[in-house]
Amino acid sequence: MVPLNWYLMLSAVVFMIGVFGFLTRRNIIIMFMSIELMLNAVNISLVAFSHYLQDMRGQILVIFIITVAAAEAAIGLAIIIALFRNKDTVHVDEMNEMKG
Amino acid sequence: MSDILNILITEETLNMLMKIGIIFLKIAVVLGITLLHVAYATYWERKVIGHMQVRLGPIEVGWHGFLQPIADGVKLFFKEDIIPANADKPLFYLAPVIFMVSALTSLSVLPFFDGFVIADINIGLLFLFAMSSLGAYGIILSGWASNSKYSFLGGLRSASQVISYEIAMGLSLVGVMMMAGSLNLSDIVRAQHQYPTGMFAIPQFLGFFVFIVAAFAETNRLPFDLPEAESELVAGYFTEYSGFRFALFFLGEYTAMLIMSSIAALCFLGGWTIPKFITDAMPLLMNVPGIVWFLIKVYAFMFFYYWVRATLPRYRYDQLMAIGWKILIPLALFNIVLTGTLRTMGVL
Amino acid sequence: MSNYLLIPFLPLAAFLINILFGRKYLKENSHWVSILAVAGSWIVTVATLFDVLAGRVINEDLYSWIVSGEFKVSVGFLIDQLTAVMLIVVTTCSTLIHIYSVGYMHGDKGYYRFFAYLSLFTFCMLMLVMANNFLQLYFGWEGVGLCSYFLIGYYFDKKSASDAGKKAFIVNRFGDFGFGLGIIMIFLTFGTIYYEPVFSQAKGFASQTINFLGYDVHLMTLIALLLFCGSIGKSAQMPLHVWLPDAMEGPTPVSALIHAATMVTAGVFLVARCSPIFSLSETALMIVALTGAITSLFAATIGLVQNDIKRIIAYSTISQLGYMFLAAGVGAYTAGMFHLYTHAFFKALLFLCAGSVMHAMSGELDLQKMGGLKKYMPVTYWTMLFASLSIAGVPGFAGFFSKDEILWLAYSGSSPVGKFVWVIGTVVAFLTAFYSFRLIFLTFHGKFRGTHEQEHHLHESPKAMTIPLVILCIGAVASGWVGIPHLLGGGAHFTEFLKPVLGHPEAHGTHAEEWMVMAISIIAGFSGIGLAALFYLVKTDIPVMLTQKFNAAYKILWNKYYVDELYSFIIVRPAIWTAKNILIGITDARIIEAVVNGVPKGIGEFSRILRKVQTGLLQHYAAIMALGVLIIVAMMLLR
């Protein structure tokens, strides 16, 4: 039997890889994919919890997370397209109009 | 050494190996039969359309051109494999494989007759959706990786077409799921057998209609073969492919047709069973093996494919999208509401 | 019976409709809304008056307005005999003047605004008189003040008009300050500001004193005088009378309604309403009487020499208001109210006639440029003549009865200054008759002295103006008949009607004395008229000679006793000097500017440093967030 902790550690590692990608990549689409990675990491731990605690709530939550991820991807990508039209770039470090 | 073997080879592992062996055998059988069918589907298509257009079709190779598919296969196999210089090579290689694999994988959940299915999983229908949505990757990637205008436009067109009609197709099958109360294809067939009309095509005629149209669009067949509209896009997303890789796309398309026909047979036409009222009238038919009924239904649907191809003209691209989003999806949604209402009222 | 609520709220509705929709939609039809509303009020008022005559008094709260600890105020209404009289005066005058304004203001660009303000004024005035507590009274009081300001400055593009508006507002502040203090004192003393408990408890505090700046002050005197401060301001008594003549810058209907018939009498109404308090303090009453008498004389003498037709009537108003205070001061509140009531009609009429004259003269106000208008505008002439006869105290006219009652009660009353103020009152009666007829003779008789162009233009005013004149004229003649004294065989109904609220002083005199007082006042009135006729009809060189002979006295009167100059010297100029040199020069430039500029400058500098943090780069924020997560998780783990 695989212990639950293994899943949690896997989840943590994947999540942190996602965070790293988000913090360091210049391409905003890859940053978005990093977010998806983080969401998936959370899903892994939720499904694992659900299985080990014999409770369906974790998987219900996963369904909602996937829903939100889909919505987020749709909106986010639409924003990226609008952004690309205006600025002709997808590099985040070239977008600093909000600089104080 | 033998100690380790002894530890590994126990009763349990042997049993497991046995099971795996049976599964591999099943896969081999299914693949062999399917590929053969696919090959001859091309032959029959040429023949049927030929006769519909009052010409003969292939006739030279073998008796009535019966060996034509084999000759075609040999030819494609030995043709030069051309790769464009500026192509994204890994993806260029990968695209037809994804396309073919996604089609072939779907076969694993199709029950050909009672009990004969490679993987009898509970979410068979969902698995089919998943795999059919994967096909889009092969199309998009082939279009993009070829680094060619025609391929790229064809790829984009096809991908948006496939994605759009996937929704309609999925929704059209929801009615069936509600009728059967299961996602398992075998259960769906059994539920139809229990049902008075014997097949869901009758109570689910709306869903069946949506499914047929969506299936034509999903497989990029006429009248919806926009991605490969010769007059506009040469050959669409596989313009740059040749030889064996072209053959993979070709096979993939016909496999997808076969799978769509199978789904239609399983979900709407009663699969390997025939309606009870027929067997009651003619008990003799009980002795016919289920696979025969199943194949008859599949062939009938394939024939319909050819028939439509020979008859209908091609739609314009915006018309295609309009049909998908403005007619089929609302219709499918209406079908779901209707089915749900009638189910709760106890009519269906 | 609860339809009495319509009385104030109809005009309020008219105000809202006009102010919201007047400019764009109603435009020249604005008057319909206002007139219908105020006429509706008048009808309800008449109905209410009959209820009150039948002996029903309303005193109820509509809803809770302010509740703060022990302090509770409602919007409430008290309709007793006193209120009923005021209601009749206010709604009648208001209705007629609304109608008159249709003709007078015709074609003005701020037409809707004018009617909106008139309606708002009517609403506030009605709230004032219908209040059942001091705070609501104060609300109405300030409301009418505000409307007065709006309407004096109605021609705001004219500097003198906007200045006059400001002057009225500022001068009234002085009085209202005292009034506010008076209300606070009432609350501190009685713990409530509702009339009914205050007045019923007042007797219990009659002898109470309060230590104020080391002096023991009689509590009731203090409260009464503080309230009287408000009256002085609003009713333009000495020394706060200076605003009223200037208020004539407003449109004439405004002068008639606000600065003659209704608002300015609010001070008298206040004294009458608070009569239970005033009656407890002999000192306060004495001060009221003397203030009234002196103001009355003072304003009448100024009125003798002025040439501006509206100013003469304005001084006459001040003088007559002084008369009412004189009456109240000798304890004859009913007589004061009676005079208020009759005065409203004839004074409003005088103003409207003056407006009619102005209308004909294209805005000319100078008496020297008029003359002989009688044949051009007969209706105006006759109505104005009747009004003047009334104010001069000619027997049979309204003014005669009220003035006579005041003089008789002053003479016969128990007030220590009664005889003194009677003498002054009689003199004023003479002066009043004189200047009123000086006005009539100079305006309507003799030869026209204006330009040829003006003469060509002379005409009678339109129907919308003359009809109210005629109606008011009936009031100016007949309104006194409800109060014919017993001596002349009348029933003194007015006095009897108000007795339950205001009481009535004992008259310590015989019938002979009463006849004597009446005769003296009649003689005073007729001699005034006669003298005016002599000076301005027969021997027109006498006034010129007199002014030359008594040049010094004439100068003083012509310059209104230099009161404005005195105020300017004592208050206005020091205030301006302080504002210029200390407030602007030091406080504003050195202190406030320094703070105002320094604070944002400091914030700006701080922000300049702070905004370095805002790089605008998404990943910096994300990294800081992650760092925060790191710190929080680490803290939770190490805890």
Place this chain on the structure above:
Amino acid sequence: MLPELFFGYFAAVIILLSVIVITRRNPVHSVMWMLLLFFHIAGLYLFLNAEFIAAIQVIVYAGAILVLFLFVLLLLNLREELKVKRFVGAWPAGLFITTAILVIVLGAVKSFVPGPAGKYSIEFIKQETHTKALGKLLYTDYLFPFEIASLVLLVAIIGAIVLAKRKTRSK
């Protein structure tokens, strides 16, 4: 032994693929690796007896979201992407922060104590079938959140159309 091996394979591949996904220069390749990653995650879900979740993982994530990514990538012209720097200058700082959090979280996972088990045992799910169990719960106890999720999706649809639509020049 076998389950551990199985898990080890999946975990190793998932971690490896995650790293590959975020380090690829070509975003299209990233997407393809991510596709593979999602299949492995779906496999892990199957391993955890969550077949329905595995199916929608493939259908929604692989079939919809990633296709959307791919579409957007194709719509944007990213040729120069292959020539420029992949990471921001301060990536070591990011690495440091991430590693630090990871170390702490991994340390914290050790002290995790599972709560009491619920009624959805493996046998129970097998008997009822996973989809049915999930559906019953979703349409009863979680009906309201479910409806909200549908609203979120509606907003996303409209929002995406509004945002991505090319602005027609107003006259």
